[in-house]
Amino acid sequence: MGVDSLWHWIIVIVVVLLLFGRGRVSELMGDVARGIKEFKRAMSDEEDHVRNASPNSEPTEKNDEAPAPTSSRLGAPGGDQTS
Secondary structure, rough: OOOOHHHHHHHHHHHHHHHHHHHHHHHHHHHHHHHHHHHHHHHHHHHHHHHHHHOOOOOOOOOOOOOOOOOOOOOOOOOOOOO
């Protein structure tokens, strides 16, 4: 008797229904369906947020690190290079 046997799955389903009852199984499936819908909605909201963000806008989260130096490596320290 393999795992893919029809009788195996019929017996597993009957045992699950006897242990948990028909109402509990349908309640559990409803909870799973609500979780999937919530996940899809959150993913959709995230995609909308990414699409609506303009490419030139500043990120909303601030980085606590010090800003990078703006002077060039080849130029004078702290000065701008002019040609």
